[in-house]
Amino acid sequence: MDDFIQNVMDYCTNVKNWKIHYNNNNVDKQEETEEKLKESESKFYQGFLHLLSAESKLLVLGADELQAELRALGEYAQEMYRAVHKGNSKITSEEIDEKLNTLKEKRKGLYKSIGNHEAAEHNKLLQRTHEVSR
16 A cells, blocks of 8 residues: 555656646656656556455455545545646645645554554454463
């Protein structure tokens, strides 16, 4: 998941850079940034496959609540993908940064939930082990 978040962040940074070069009519930098933007857009899009795989694994493990949280994070990233692009002249760098901060908060919440889930599973295992040893 960290790779996916990093790809989203890279993509958004490249969109911001492209907009700056476009608005400043800096053609040389704009072409270079266009290449980076295309590459990062591809990585962003391909990252959804990894999220789908992670969701499937969570479902197999019976971690439905974690899967739902991961799904919510993915849906938010999908909204970002639709909103943050070079063709959206209305979106500002500040708005892009706000979206990235929200995504980071969602990631933080998911990691906290994963930690809580793992602790609960560990405690269940300890309790079963204790009951068996009686």
